[in-house]
Amino acid sequence: MKTMQTLMAGVATAAIALPAVAAEKWDMPMAYAATNFHSENGAEFAQCVTDGTGGEIEITTHPGGALFAGADIKRAIQTGQVQIGERLLSGHQNENAIFGFDSIPFLSPSFDDHAKLWDAAKPKIEEVLDEQNLVYLYSVPWPPQGFYFKKEVNATADMEGVKFRSYNNATSRLAELTGMLPVTIEAAELSQAFATGVAEAMISSGATGYDQKVWESLTHFYTVDAWLPRNYVMVNKEVWDGVPDDMKAVIIGCAEEAESRGLQASKDYTQTTLDGLTENGMTVGPASDALMEELRAVGETMTAEWLEAAGDDGKAIVDAYKGN
Numbered sequence: 001m002k003t004m005q006t007l008m009a010g011v012a013t014a015a016i017a018l019p020a021v022a023a024e025k026w027d028m029p030m031a032y033a034a035t036n037f038h039s040e041n042g043a044e045f046a047q048c049v050t051d052g053t054g055g056e057i058e059i060t061t062h063p064g065g066a067l068f069a070g071a072d073i074k075r076a077i078q079t080g081q082v083q084i085g086e087r088l089l090s091g092h093q094n095e096n097a098i099f100g101f102d103s104i105p106f107l108s109p110s111f112d113d114h115a116k117l118w119d120a121a122k123p124k125i126e127e128v129l130d131e132q133n134l135v136y137l138y139s140v141p142w143p144p145q146g147f148y149f150k151k152e153v154n155a156t157a158d159m160e161g162v163k164f165r166s167y168n169n170a171t172s173r174l175a176e177l178t179g180m181l182p183v184t185i186e187a188a189e190l191s192q193a194f195a196t197g198v199a200e201a202m203i204s205s206g207a208t209g210y211d212q213k214v215w216e217s218l219t220h221f222y223t224v225d226a227w228l229p230r231n232y233v234m235v236n237k238e239v240w241d242g243v244p245d246d247m248k249a250v251i252i253g254c255a256e257e258a259e260s261r262g263l264q265a266s267k268d269y270t271q272t273t274l275d276g277l278t279e280n281g282m283t284v285g286p287a288s289d290a291l292m293e294e295l296r297a298v299g300e301t302m303t304a305e306w307l308e309a310a311g312d313d314g315k316a317i318v319d320a321y322k323g324n
């Protein structure tokens with residue numbers, strides 16, 4: 001009896017301690033460093049949703065791959081282990097070639113070109129994600145991609161045998177076609193990979209090199225402007241379907257703001273981080289004409305390969321983009 005009373009008292013206390021409306025808590029894994037502009041933008045988005053729903057949906061971001069590594073984030077959301085998260089869209093190229101539309105060398109090398117390419121690709125990407133139990137919320141491009149090395153490189157002959165960090169199928173293929181050895185490494189592991197010699201080069205933005213202080217191991221950054229890959233934020237579909245309409249509107253509003261704020265941050269961060277690389281002793285500048293010529297030929301091969309792999313859907317995206 002005594003035990004039962006104690007138990008009942010415990011239940012009563014627990015009930016009283018609960019708030020009037022139980023707030024939903026969403027965890028949002030993100031793969032990149034907390035100080036990266038995508039992560040900062042995501043944190044502002046999370047705060048916007050928490051504030052806008054009066055705390056009824058409280059989003060907590062987990063940057064730096066702390067909750068799930070980049071490669072595991074999509075699956076964690078699809079299977080409902082977490083409600084929401086951010087991932088590099090082209091990281092899914094191994095599941096479906098269509099996700100690689102934004103990593104085709106020299107197809108859309110500037111922010112303006114990239115915006116047109118994204119307009120052409122967005123409906124298809126949303127559809128594919130929907131079929132995978134995911135709702136697309138917003139996305140933001142990384143700054144243009146260039147090459148990092150620990151020596152001067154003037155031709156693909158200088159790349160022979162270099163251990164090249166890749167972040168999706170396209171970057172692995174690019175390594176193969178230029179005689180390098182691809183090794184897949186998450187951005188969060190980069191400083192260590194370069195310090196220990198597991199990788200000696202990569203293609204990425206000035207932003208990622210800056211975030212990861214790659215000047216501690218590498219010396220050159222060549223601004224080849226190969227492409228601008230996107231990060232996107234997705235929600236588990238069942239979770240989304242359970243959100244009341246007024247709160248969905250709040251989340252969509254916060255997502256729209258995050259998309260334009262993130263785009264501006266990406267543009268601003270482009271020059272700032274290139275300056276940062278220079279200030280920290282790296283040689284930053286365009287690649288030689290000879291190297292660019294070789295890279296363009298590699299780009300043509302990769303464009304043809306992607307069109308082949310992505311089939312009619314891929315062709316429709318490229319045609320719509322070129323018609324813009």
Ligand code: PCA
Binds near residue numbers: 088143186206207208
């Ligand atoms: N940074 C990410 C992807 C593209 C970029 O600029 C990375 O290197 O993982």
